[in-house]
Amino acid sequence: MPDILILYYSRHGATADMAEQIALGVEESGPDSRARVRTVPPVSTVCEATADEVPDSGPPYATLDDLSECAGLILGSPTRFGNMAAPLKYFLDGTSSLWLNGALSDKPAAVFTATSSLHGGQESTLLSMMLPLLHHGMYLVGLPYSEPALARTRTGGTPYGASHHAGGEGRQPLSEDEQELCRALGRRVARAAARLEGN
Template identity: 40%
Template sequence: MAKILVLYYSSYGHLSVMADAVAAGIRAGGAEVDIRRVPETAPDAVVKAAGFKADHSHPVIESVDAMAQYDGVVMGTPTRFGRMSSQMAAFLDQAGGLWARGALHGKVGAAFTATASQHGGQETTLFSIITNMLHFGMTVVGLDYGFQGQMGVDEVKGGAPYGATTIADGDGSRLPSQVELDGASYLGKRVAETAAKLAA
């Protein structure tokens, strides 16, 4: 049975909720899953002043080397000016040894994100994650159009062919919608199924 890591950073909890949905899809796809978050790097004063979420339901990942234990990694981070957060970037910047050893070659990768607005950099943030995955030699899975929930303009919704997304609104008041959670679960299931096929 494939084992997948859902690895994320979340300031206000939106990505934590999305991580749970991705994990549910992974389990539905027949794989085991662990959910971990990357360490906070912002100073305590900034964390407090900005009102970052302090109570997290998922533990911090032990080390960057832990990624090598899995058959796939699904990474989630909010956008920061159209790219991944500095917290996720700082974590991945420690992965030079994994890259040098080719420890992630052939493993499955996928991405998810959150932005304040519909056009707030979702796709460029997903690509900033995917770029790292390609350098690691991973096989990238996107949110294909088999998930029709990302289509249409009947409501505000996230989702892109490059990964699962949610829209948080400028004040963070909007939580992931059911459509967005369904997209995250669909992505997780596709990752699990792809990992199983690659292992066969």
């Protein structure tokens, strides 16, 4: 089975920490499940400034090939005023060629986010991240209350996708419930992809 793409932007590391847990969940879902973790470069307000082609550390930058080759997509971003961060939106705005040829159509997708405050727009960010996925014809996968951690959590976690309360400096560690919900989201997307491919 092709990889499940975990595509995210992270400013202070909290969203990257979530991506690692989601990748574990993907790979826990079965022997043929593989996670492909990718990020996007920051967006500059200076026209002449460009990011290096290869990040200094962490996963490589995503390409359109990563999207077209994936069996499923899990999209993550910190919250910016109840919406996804500009670097991820900028990358998604460049996917028109994939939209035109239906490269992502009928594949499962999910979303995740982190906020500095507990009520900092987690659910609106998750919902806004779903919009381009719907335009691409993807099937959305959420977190049902059959996941025990969703009823237990006192920090992040929603039916719309995994979330994390990262604190003011963005470095509050993931709670056990948040970790479990991230892994559950990875497992659910990988299993959905396997079912859709008839495995």
